[in-house]
Amino acid sequence: MRRWKAISILFFAVALGLVLYVSPKAQAEAIALQDGEYTVDYNILKAENDSVSMANDYFEKPAVIHVSNGKMEAEIRLNHSAWITEFKVPNGGVYIDTTTVSSNSATDTRVDRFPLQSLESPLVSKIHVTVPSVDYDHDYTIRFVFDSSSLTPVKTEKSAAAPNRQSESPSAQAASTAGKAANTAASGTNDSPVSRVEASAEKVNSNNNDLKSTTASEQVINPPTADTAPIAVWMAVLVISLLFLARRWFVSKAK
CATH class of the missing domain: 2.60.40.1850 (Immunoglobulin-like)
Incomplete structure (x- = not known):
């Protein structure tokens, strides 16, 4: 059980890192x-x-x-x-x-x-x-x-902007x-x-x-436009998450 918990934490950490990396790049232009x-x-x-x-x-x-x-x-x-x-x-x-x-x-x-x-x-x-x-x-x-x-x-x-130079x-x-x-x-x-x-x-x-x-x-x-980048990342995270959960369900059923 601890092994599955560790794998889950690692997986979501990687997914969150991808989102945090790509999203600022997509929005950097408007902010800068x-x-x-x-x-x-x-x-x-x-x-x-x-x-x-x-x-x-x-x-x-x-x-x-x-x-x-x-x-x-x-x-x-x-x-x-x-x-x-x-x-x-x-x-x-x-x-x-x-x-x-x-x-x-x-x-x-x-x-x-x-x-x-x-x-x-x-x-x-x-x-x-x-x-x-x-x-x-x-x-x-x-x-x-x-x-x-x-x-x-x-x-x-x-x-x-003009500074005040009295x-x-x-x-x-x-x-x-x-x-x-x-x-x-x-x-x-x-x-x-x-x-x-x-x-x-x-x-x-x-x-x-x-x-x-x-x-x-x-x-x-x-x-x-660059706005599609976060959407693609979230879709990838969702698909991978579903695959991960499905695999875990089948493993538990096999036991």
Whole structure:
């Protein structure tokens, strides 16, 4: 009897350890990110495999991540803006259009903003590419894969909070105010010309199989999120527990 009790205690200790290890990893992202702005690198992959998509050349890096009340939104600059006539991301089980927050017709660029659930899971997105000069018109599915290890804070609530400096001299206060203004300007959206991909329309037309075509009626597939990890662990614990109890019952009946 003592042997079974020892085995039971050991088993549940291991199961509890797994839960405590996996659950914080699934929730670490939401806990770690304070309200503010961050930059993060990313790549755009094809829908059907992990090869880099040609669309990777038409989205500038890094992305800017805005966090407010625990919710994330991403801002990404597009070059060849006129070619990408639609850009949709999943939200609430459907695909929604991204919001254009700024554009520059002279450089053919724009900055789009959209909600983001996680940096740990690929963001499945849809784009529509149109190049009238070569009669090119296609829909594609692509995946944004963010490199969470590259996440860099630009401005957070803690760093943006102004300390009380009543004892400072007027000149020091003026210098501090100027520094804050410079920081604010540096962290804001910059719509200056960016490095653009020197890809011709003919190259786009000849590589039209690099991206996966989709139709407007395609069923929305929600990308997996890290929230499924605790569920998987609990399911594994439940199955193992049932097997353990069943084996113990059969052993007791055999005696």
